[in-house]
Amino acid sequence: MKSVFLACAVIALAGNLGCHAGTQAPPSTAPTQSLPPPTPATVPKPGHAAPEPAQVPAATPEPTHTEGQAFVIHDGKESWTDAEAAARSGYTIIDFSDDWTPFIFAEQHAADGTVLHNRYRRVFLGLANDTLDEDGEPLPAGEKNHLELYGIPPSFGVLRARFFADEQQTCHATINQEKLEEVETIAYVAPDKMKVEEQRTARLRRELEDARVKAKASSLAELAQKDPTQAAKVKAYEHRTAEKSAMTEVEKRLACEGMFKRGVRHATGVYDDAMRLAVRRFQQKNMIYEANYLRSKTMDALARPPRANDYQAFMRVLRERVVSAAGVLEDGSVEGKAGAPTYTGKAGKPVPVRNLVDELTKSAAEQLGLDSEEGVLAFFKRHPAADFRRLRAAVKLPALPEYYAPDMDLSIVIDRGEVWYDLPWDASGVRHAQPRKRYPSFHLYLKYNNQRILLARWRTTVGGWRAEQASDGYEYFRYKGSDVGPRVIRNIVAGPVWIAPESTPIRSLLKMKDVGGAWQRVVNYDELGPGYLSAYGLVAGYFVQPGKGGRPDWDNGIRAHGSSDYLSIYSSEGYSHGCHRLPNHVALRLYSFILRHRPMHVLGDQGMGFARQFLASDDVFEIRLPSRGYSYQLEPPLPVDVLEGDIKGTLKTPVLTYVPKPGTKYPGPPPPVRNSDEGRAGAAAKSEGEE
Amino acid sequence: MKTQAQLAMPRHWLARKRWVAVAAATLMLGISMAGWAAGKNGKKAAAKPADEAGKTVDEEPSAAKSDTVHVTIQTVPPRKAQVKWGRKNLGAIPVPRPLVVERPRDSGPLDLVIRASGFLPVHTRAYTFTDSRVAVKLTPPSEKNTLFGYREEPAPNPDAGVPGAPAAPIPVPEPPKP
Numbered sequence: 001m002k003s004v005f006l007a008c009a010v011i012a013l014a015g016n017l018g019c020h021a022g023t024q025a026p027p028s029t030a031p032t033q034s035l036p037p038p039t040p041a042t043v044p045k046p047g048h049a050a051p052e053p054a055q056v057p058a059a060t061p062e063p064t065h066t067e068g069q070a071f072v073i074h075d076g077k078e079s080w081t082d083a084e085a086a087a088r089s090g091y092t093i094i095d096f097s098d099d100w101t102p103f104i105f106a107e108q109h110a111a112d113g114t115v116l117h118n119r120y121r122r123v124f125l126g127l128a129n130d131t132l133d134e135d136g137e138p139l140p141a142g143e144k145n146h147l148e149l150y151g152i153p154p155s156f157g158v159l160r161a162r163f164f165a166d167e168q169q170t171c172h173a174t175i176n177q178e179k180l181e182e183v184e185t186i187a188y189v190a191p192d193k194m195k196v197e198e199q200r201t202a203r204l205r206r207e208l209e210d211a212r213v214k215a216k217a218s219s220l221a222e223l224a225q226k227d228p229t230q231a232a233k234v235k236a237y238e239h240r241t242a243e244k245s246a247m248t249e250v251e252k253r254l255a256c257e258g259m260f261k262r263g264v265r266h267a268t269g270v271y272d273d274a275m276r277l278a279v280r281r282f283q284q285k286n287m288i289y290e291a292n293y294l295r296s297k298t299m300d301a302l303a304r305p306p307r308a309n310d311y312q313a314f315m316r317v318l319r320e321r322v323v324s325a326a327g328v329l330e331d332g333s334v335e336g337k338a339g340a341p342t343y344t345g346k347a348g349k350p351v352p353v354r355n356l357v358d359e360l361t362k363s364a365a366e367q368l369g370l371d372s373e374e375g376v377l378a379f380f381k382r383h384p385a386a387d388f389r390r391l392r393a394a395v396k397l398p399a400l401p402e403y404y405a406p407d408m409d410l411s412i413v414i415d416r417g418e419v420w421y422d423l424p425w426d427a428s429g430v431r432h433a434q435p436r437k438r439y440p441s442f443h444l445y446l447k448y449n450n451q452r453i454l455l456a457r458w459r460t461t462v463g464g465w466r467a468e469q470a471s472d473g474y475e476y477f478r479y480k481g482s483d484v485g486p487r488v489i490r491n492i493v494a495g496p497v498w499i500a501p502e503s504t505p506i507r508s509l510l511k512m513k514d515v516g517g518a519w520q521r522v523v524n525y526d527e528l529g530p531g532y533l534s535a536y537g538l539v540a541g542y543f544v545q546p547g548k549g550g551r552p553d554w555d556n557g558i559r560a561h562g563s564s565d566y567l568s569i570y571s572s573e574g575y576s577h578g579c580h581r582l583p584n585h586v587a588l589r590l591y592s593f594i595l596r597h598r599p600m601h602v603l604g605d606q607g608m609g610f611a612r613q614f615l616a617s618d619d620v621f622e623i624r625l626p627s628r629g630y631s632y633q634l635e636p637p638l639p640v641d642v643l644e645g646d647i648k649g650t651l652k653t654p655v656l657t658y659v660p661k662p663g664t665k666y667p668g669p670p671p672p673v674r675n676s677d678e679g680r681a682g683a684a685a686k687s688e689g690e691e
Numbered sequence: 692m693k694t695q696a697q698l699a700m701p702r703h704w705l706a707r708k709r710w711v712a713v714a715a716a717t718l719m720l721g722i723s724m725a726g727w728a729a730g731k732n733g734k735k736a737a738a739k740p741a742d743e744a745g746k747t748v749d750e751e752p753s754a755a756k757s758d759t760v761h762v763t764i765q766t767v768p769p770r771k772a773q774v775k776w777g778r779k780n781l782g783a784i785p786v787p788r789p790l791v792v793e794r795p796r797d798s799g800p801l802d803l804v805i806r807a808s809g810f811l812p813v814h815t816r817a818y819t820f821t822d823s824r825v826a827v828k829l830t831p832p833s834e835k836n837t838l839f840g841y842r843e844e845p846a847p848n849p850d851a852g853v854p855g856a857p858a859a860p861i862p863v864p865e866p867p868k869p
Binding site: 514 | 776778800802804812814817818820823828830832835839840841
């Protein structure tokens with residue numbers, strides 16, 4: 001009898017869990033109802049944290065609330081309420097738990113109720129919680145992933161620890177903020193040019209000093225006033241001196257935040273590999289889309305107090321949770337100089353397309369008392385780490401626009417912008433610029449009441465000249481363009497796997513890895529996936545031409561996918577292999593939104609037993625891929641139209657053969673090109689000259 | 692003959708107990724049959740790989756999942772080969788039987804190096820998401836030109852491959868796409 005009772009209890013609990021897992025109800029457009037009576041909780045008002053010891057509060061073994069509860073704030077007071085009832089009353093339940101993933105990585109069910117496990121979900125959660133590395137192996141104690149820039153935001157548990165660590169940190173007090181704020185950027189000086197640069201600065205200093213004495217000026221500033229011919233030199237000298245001082249503070253700041261990698265030596269004052277890696281880690285931590293140098297956004301973040309950066313990180317994470325809970329996408333990216341585009345509402349008046357992402361996040365933060373650094377710190381102090389196992393909040397978000405529905409008539413348009421087919425170098429191998437004023441862009445439209453409403457517009461990529469390995473084992477250049485014309489997306493794959501075609505340069509298929517203490521060459525699975533560094537990023541939509549007369553769809557390998565290679569998206573010289581790349585976090589939002597507002601089937605894990613061997617310096621390497629990823633099928637498929645754009649230069653059609661790399665010796669003429677479905681991805685096989 | 696305890700039980704409880712005993716015996720029989728079948732499959736696995744070299748095969752149809760998985764490693768052709776995972780030696784493949792490695796379920800992949808005398812070393816990967824079998828094709832050094840990535844030394848023709856030389860391609864228009 002006891003076991004029967006236990007079984008019932010387990011089933012009841014499982015049922016309970018199942019129900020609560022599905023309460024991500026979008027904010028209702030219906031009139032608001034009152035919330036069920038809250039359960040009073042013994043917590044202080046937001047912004048008035050209970051006195052805490054200086055140390056990080058120890059995690060309690062169990063959360064302070066029961067399963068099925070969500071916290072609400074009324075009159076500045078936090079209390080617990082039943083999440084299901086709150087959702088029914090028009091509240092939106094925001095998941096604050098550490099096992100949150102975007103919709104596409106959430107556990108899905110087949111039509112018969114079977115759970116369809118996603119292989120990558122565990123890794124995503126491990127990366128977000130700093131417990132696993134990109135292979136799904138345990139992360140060494142104390143290591144941090146910092147992968148927000150690549151689409152994996154830290155969990156609230158990780159942010160909580162970050163807030164507490166920065167609160168206790170004393171090394172920040174030694175950093176001179178003024179020196180950091182004095183410069184907008186710090187010019188890059190290559191390590192081997194440092195000595196020359198220092199000599200040049202010293203020579204300039206001597207020249208100016210002589211001039212100052214001669215002009216009987218008390219300072220360089222006075223010299224510049226007395227002798228305007230010296231003004232430019234004084235400015236240059238002072239700028240360089242300010243940069244040098246700022247560099248010292250940057251080093252201190254990066255060291256203080258633990259950004260320098262253990263085992264990589266850094267020479268003080270030099271922008272060496274250790275420094276570059278530390279800057280990259282800092283950019284990853286603070287989600288800064290910039291090249292790995294001390295440019296304006298990076299310098300701004302370095303000049304901000306750590307807690308201000310922590311707060312910005314908190315708001316970005318909250319934004320993803322709110323977007324996920326509300327099922328929205330409009331992020332203000334459609335706004336131009338004239339403001340947001342408008343559509344005609346039911347009332348017959350023009351209505352602007354709202355920036356729902358910012359609006360709803362701001363509303364949630366205000367309601368929950370999380371709209372200030374102090375409010376967030378107080379929130380983390382009153383919730384022990386254990387709370388974040390299942391913490392949820394109930395908020396009343398502004399009503400969604402009238403066009404929201406479970407089935408929305410969405411479509412994608414990609415404008416290729418300005419396109420060059422010409423070779424980017426001449427016969428002697430000298431590169432020629434191919435400037436573009438209009439870059440490729442990705443548009444998501446909604447058809448509503450006979451209007452086409454632009455919901456989002458982002459920069460994306462089109463194909464260009466890429467390095468490719470031919471059947472003779474040599475690398476050539478090949479023009480890998482993006483197809484033009486109507487297509488559809490039928491399949492969306494979460495955690496997609498890219499099957500590297502045989503044309504992938506071998507050098508991009510290998511990497512060094514610490515395997516159980518041995519540093520060895522392995523197949524570069526980062527590139528293949530599933531993972532945030534994968535050629536297809538964290539999610540991909542597959543462009544196909546629908547098959548007619550019972551024939552299968554025609555797939556030319558073009559995808560619109562997430563990518564960690566953000567420089568290829570935002571740089572003036574960035575190109576893909578034909579696919580349309582989006583930053584991972586944008587792609588996650590986009591496809592989660594589409595899947596939640598279009599009829600679809602969950603196909604689940606697409607198992608396959610793929611293996612291929614290749615030779616690299618007398619060792620055989622074997623690529624083994626057990627799955628293609630986790631698939632969703634849109635029915636009907638989503639329409640896509642790719643516009644040709646403006647063709648620049650002399651050639652008006654693309655070159656379809658291999659082009660030898662300037663300066664490379666080949667055994668003979670180029671072999672014929674090879675085509676494959678997967679040949680349009682491959683972030684690592686970059687053109688020469690790319691970073 | 693009934694025991695005192697049995698005598699104290701209501702009649703329908705006794706009937707239920709007999710059913711429970713029959714069910715338990717059936718279950719035991721089922722488990723031993725499944726075990727026998729599994730053993731038989733394991734023997735079959737040793738004879739299987741020749742036609743499935745290179746494939747990673749997930750081998751766990753049942754919903755019942757244990758905390759560990761078994762990774763079965765073998766070579767094609769079957770040879771005694773050392774299997775290393777980083778510095779750790781996982782052992783030799785005891786031909787004709789495969790090497791079976793037990794790992795915690797979903798504990799991350801294993802990057803393995805398989806070395807057999809007279810063959811090129813093979814770097815491969817096994818996964819722990821489910822039970823799986825890894826059959827690795829071995830290649831002797833004399834046949835390395837059959838592997839992708841093998842490249843011949845270039846001919847001593849200084850002009851070959853230089854843009855503008857005869858080998859350079861001539862742009863051709865794009866054919867109509869299907």
